[in-house]
Amino acid sequence: MSADPDTDELLAVENLAVRLPGPDGPVPVLEDVSLSVRRGEIVGIAGESGSGKSMTARTLLDLLPTGAEVSGTLRFDGAELDHRDRKAMHAVRGHGIAMVFQDPTAAMHPMLSVGRQLTEHMRVHLGLTRTQAKARAVELLEQVRLPDPEGALRSYPHQFSGGQLQRIAIASALAARPRLLIADEPTTALDVTVQAGILGVLDSLRSDFDLSVLFITHDLGVLASLASHTCVFQHGRVVESAPTADLLRSPEHPYTRALLAARTDPAEVP
Amino acid sequence: MSLLELTDIAVEYHAPGRDRVRAVDGVSLEVRPGEIVGLVGESGCGKSSLARVAAGLAAPTAGGVRLHGEAVTPLGRRQRRRAEIGLQMVFQSPYSSLNPRRTVLSQLLDGVPAEVGDRAERRRDALGQLTRVGLDEAAAGRYPHQFSGGQLQRIAIARALAARPRVLVADEPVTALDVSSQAQVVDVLAELVEQLEVGMLFISHDLALVRRLADTTAVMYLGRLVETGPTERVWRRPKHPYTRALIDAIPSADPDAGLPRVLNGEISDPGAVHDGCRFRGRCAQAFSACGDEPELAGDDHTVACWLENEDTERVA
Numbered sequence: 192m193s194a195d196p197d198t199d200e201l202l203a204v205e206n207l208a209v210r211l212p213g214p215d216g217p218v219p220v221l222e223d224v225s226l227s228v229r230r231g232e233i234v235g236i237a238g239e240s241g242s243g244k245s246m247t248a249r250t251l252l253d254l255l256p257t258g259a260e261v262s263g264t265l266r267f268d269g270a271e272l273d274h275r276d277r278k279a280m281h282a283v284r285g286h287g288i289a290m291v292f293q294d295p296t297a298a299m300h301p302m303l304s305v306g307r308q309l310t311e312h313m314r315v316h317l318g319l320t321r322t323q324a325k326a327r328a329v330e331l332l333e334q335v336r337l338p339d340p341e342g343a344l345r346s347y348p349h350q351f352s353g354g355q356l357q358r359i360a361i362a363s364a365l366a367a368r369p370r371l372l373i374a375d376e377p378t379t380a381l382d383v384t385v386q387a388g389i390l391g392v393l394d395s396l397r398s399d400f401d402l403s404v405l406f407i408t409h410d411l412g413v414l415a416s417l418a419s420h421t422c423v424f425q426h427g428r429v430v431e432s433a434p435t436a437d438l439l440r441s442p443e444h445p446y447t448r449a450l451l452a453a454r455t456d457p458a459e460v461p
Numbered sequence: 462m463s464l465l466e467l468t469d470i471a472v473e474y475h476a477p478g479r480d481r482v483r484a485v486d487g488v489s490l491e492v493r494p495g496e497i498v499g500l501v502g503e504s505g506c507g508k509s510s511l512a513r514v515a516a517g518l519a520a521p522t523a524g525g526v527r528l529h530g531e532a533v534t535p536l537g538r539r540q541r542r543r544a545e546i547g548l549q550m551v552f553q554s555p556y557s558s559l560n561p562r563r564t565v566l567s568q569l570l571d572g573v574p575a576e577v578g579d580r581a582e583r584r585r586d587a588l589g590q591l592t593r594v595g596l597d598e599a600a601a602g603r604y605p606h607q608f609s610g611g612q613l614q615r616i617a618i619a620r621a622l623a624a625r626p627r628v629l630v631a632d633e634p635v636t637a638l639d640v641s642s643q644a645q646v647v648d649v650l651a652e653l654v655e656q657l658e659v660g661m662l663f664i665s666h667d668l669a670l671v672r673r674l675a676d677t678t679a680v681m682y683l684g685r686l687v688e689t690g691p692t693e694r695v696w697r698r699p700k701h702p703y704t705r706a707l708i709d710a711i712p713s714a715d716p717d718a719g720l721p722r723v724l725n726g727e728i729s730d731p732g733a734v735h736d737g738c739r740f741r742g743r744c745a746q747a748f749s750a751c752g753d754e755p756e757l758a759g760d761d762h763t764v765a766c767w768l769e770n771e772d773t774e775r776v777a
């Protein structure tokens with residue numbers, strides 16, 4: 192092995208535990224969660240709703256509700272992150288880590304043109320001029336393979352289909368040049384044909400720009416050829432964590448097996 | 462004998478200031494007792510427009526709906542009419558189809574026909590519907606917000622069943638639910654169709670789900686059916702290039718399979734239907750004949766594609 196896995200590391204989460212305030216005292220939502228993402232790597236998080244997938248993302252983005260108790264270690268881009276240090280967490284969220292959600296409309300302002308939403312972000316966060324920002328926006332839309340980027344900048348969110356909007360949301364998330372993109376069920380609401388396109392976009396962003404992605408999904412099949420490593424979550428814990436191919440070929444945890452059995456796979460067709 | 466029969470249905474929308482949209486363009490389909498017909502296709506292809514017509518909730522621009530051979534008067538004068546003629550619909554969002562301010566029992570009782578008997582008997586019947594979908598009778602006294610999405614969808618199904626429908630039209634009934642509740646709701650539906658001998662039109666953009674549930678699969682593209690047939694045959698030997706593309710787009714859990722294949726282009730606006738095969742712009746196999754629109758042809762497994770029609774001729 193030539194590459195040193197330690198220097199390659201972008202994100203490390205060790206023994207993360209999160210408890211949220213409840214009516215009868217703190218409720219544990221994550222327990223002993225450890226995972227890591229290298230530069231230019233896509234890591235999958237699989238599990239059902241309520242299993243803690245999104246809560247992990249929220250912790251990384253400092254989006255936990257007030258009163259949440261967090262323990263464990265977070266390391267990003269070589270630096271230890273103190274989750275109590277709001278300023279440091281905020282800086283990471285602004286530049287290092289970006290996110291896309293299941294519903295792309297939630298991330299867009301319906302009354303503002305796509306161009307305005309993309310460029311304003313860059314002018315504020317990266318200090319680009321109007322012309323620079325526009326050129327960068329066109330470049331980003333090309334990267335997510337949106338047809339007619341120039342025209343798209345002049346259009347409004349309602350003029351796009353769900354799949355096109357999700358590409359725009361990805362472009363917008365990439366505007367601040369994050370090192371890590373957290374994608375929380377980004378294709379769940381989309382047609383399979385559209386999903387296939389988005390998976391392709393993420394994979395090429397990874398290979399062309401060394402982007403790291405934490406891809407959250409309930410469908411293990413989506414991760415098969417996309418993620419090099421997969422963590423399966425159940426009840427707030429990582430119940431299985433392995434290279435994706437191994438995990439799919441010989442799942443060890445009964446829950447992983449159940450997730451696999453629950454899906455209809457085209458590969459079953461002789 | 463067919464239970465629900467749709468003949469040559471067309472649905473047009475005419476929004477002011479916009480071109481006429483022909484969302485459904487000549488669809489014929491039938492559902493037999495105890496049969497589940499799955500309708501698949503991409504967003505915007507006209508599935509919901511067809512569903513509303515099939516359930517008697519909207520009048521088609523052209524074509525007819527028959528239930529047990531009797532013409533369904535589109536949009537009966539009273540809301541009750543639908544229940545009387547035996548068509549019930551289950552919608553995508555259980556949250557919007559149930560009233561948040563009324564108890565589950567009172568909403569179930571809406572569906573129970575008067576013939577069932579007096580108050581006590583109707584109440585017993587409503588509770589029976591609840592247990593039939595796998596919920597506890599104690600659920601009856603609660604309000605919708607006290608349930609999960611999957612439980613609510615089962616309540617919505619129980620309410621539809623209370624009306625003794627002969628056909629259930631389910632439009633994306635599990636799309637809003639997470640996978641484990643999806644499986645539960647789908648199992649409940651499959652069991653009920655078998656036990657009660659009702660017919661079901663099950664609409665979904667999830668091809669894998671339709672494969673698991675439906676006896677017959679119908680594939681819709683831009684307002685038209687492009688392939689229909691027994692589900693396993695359509696899956697194992699898809700004939701239409703679009704059906705094949707849909708199947709190829711499903712990610713496989715086989716780590717060697719590679720990323721799912723991408724179908725070029727996007728489903729175009731049904732307002733802009735051109736001459737010829739509607740799939741032509743995205744079809745890798747298009748050839749000269751495709752400038753004319755192919756008709757659905759075949760006996761059991763039908764397909765609307767010149768490639769297949771030519772084969773048939775060559776063989777004959």
Ligand SMILES: Nc1ncnc2c1ncn2[C@@H]1O[C@H](COP(=O)(O)OP(=O)(O)OP(=O)(O)O)[C@@H](O)[C@H]1O
Binds near residue numbers: 509510
């Ligand atoms: N009330 C309406 N007025 C105008 N156009 C409409 C109306 N309802 C639907 N349409 C158009 O008709 C076409 C078919 O829509 P429909 O809702 O039937 O599709 P669908 O297959 O159910 O899609 P989805 O999978 O997104 O639910 C679309 O182009 C849509 O924009």
Ligand code: SF4
Binds near residue numbers: 702703741750
């Ligand atoms: S008729 Fe022609 S364009 Fe249409 S699906 Fe068949 S081969 Fe493709």
Ligand SMILES: [Mg+2]
Binds near residue numbers: 509633
């Ligand atoms: Mg619909």
